[in-house]
Amino acid sequence: MKTWLICIDDTDDIGTKGTGEIAQEIAELLCEGEGESCSFITRHQLYVHPDIPYTSHNSAMCFRLRSNKPLELIKRLAVTHLSGQSAAASDPGLAILDCDSQFSRAALIRFGLEAKEQVKTKSEAYELALLQGISLSEHGGTGQGVIGALAGIGLRLYGQDGRVKGQVDLGQEGHEGGIALTVKEALRLSGLDCVVSLDGRKLRSDEVLHLSNKAKAVYCQHQFALLVYWNKDRWCNALKRHLKEY
Structure with missing residues (x-):
């Protein structure tokens, strides 16, 4: 192979x-x-x-x-x-x-x-x-x-x-206000490799994400990663302006 x-x-x-x-x-x-x-x-x-x-x-x-x-x-x-x-x-x-x-x-x-x-x-x-x-x-x-x-x-x-082509659909778009789930759950449901903050830190498996609207993954540190940012004391999926770097 x-x-x-x-x-x-x-x-x-x-x-x-x-x-x-x-x-x-x-x-x-x-x-x-x-x-x-x-x-x-x-x-x-x-x-x-x-x-x-x-x-x-x-x-x-x-x-x-x-x-x-x-x-x-x-x-x-x-x-x-x-x-x-x-x-x-x-x-x-x-x-x-x-x-x-x-x-x-x-x-x-x-x-x-x-x-x-x-x-x-x-x-x-x-x-x-x-x-x-x-x-x-x-x-x-x-x-x-x-x-x-x-x-x-x-x-x-x-x-x-x-x-990464397409959206990361974890059910957040069907819920007003989004959904909350752990990094471990998000990776299991999406097939992605990791969750990464804007400064490149990989989040622990037990950290909680608050996802809403359209979530996008990026290719970061040679892995497929959900990009997130810290907003109002919680981790949220990256916005369009954050994704421009990729």
């Missing part, structure tokens, strides 16, 4: 299926074998600039796959779905990293962090992918999505970036 990181970018257009939804479908498709599994999907925000074409937010979607499938089959299945589901006006890119191979984690992380703050080029992405043995390919339009796809791999390796 091998571990892979798979990332896609630039698959959608206004009014079409989102990149996150397509990533979820690819993940489900790839982990259908016995014992195979996929992680939560992380959304990585990239640089927003007039020189970078994007639909709305310029973000890449990445997930970890544990599978016995060979690279050729993983790529074929992913490409077939990506090509069939991407919007006509999109510029899809796909990156696949064999986590058991020899590669420079530092170089990939550097590329990912730079892609959050500056304009990168396709040639830079392809050159780095070749050096690091990463399968990087474009599947329509200008193929600009290869930049974000490779950047998303680097940011997932960084371990301190990305929001």
Whole structure:
């Protein structure tokens, strides 16, 4: 069983299926074998600039796959779905990293962090992918999505970036005023790894959370974490402004 990181970018257009939804479908498709599994999907925000074409937010979607499938089959299945589901006006890119191979984690992380703050080029992405043995390919339009796809791999390796796709539903949205439960209960119900405060402290299993409205998880300290903040003498799920860091 091998571990892979798979990332896609630039698959959608206004009014079409989102990149996150397509990533979820690819993940489900790839982990259908016995014992195979996929992680939560992380959304990585990239640089927003007039020189970078994007639909709305310029973000890449990445997930970890544990599978016995060979690279050729993983790529074929992913490409077939990506090509069939991407919007006509999109510029899809796909990156696949064999986590058991020899590669420079530092170089990939550097590329990912730079892609959050500056304009990168396709040639830079392809050159780095070749050096690091990463399968990087474009599947329509200008193929600009290869930049974000490779950047998303680097940011997932960084371990301190990305929001987890979807909401953390622990029943709080159906209760006026929210609900209270312990960290242990929240982790059991959500499948997340930990609960983390804004300053990076992991909460104890017996600490009580007060959750309301929409709760989001982030990728923090290489774990999937519910982000919380201290408000009026209690721990509450992070607000939109707190999540901007991820």
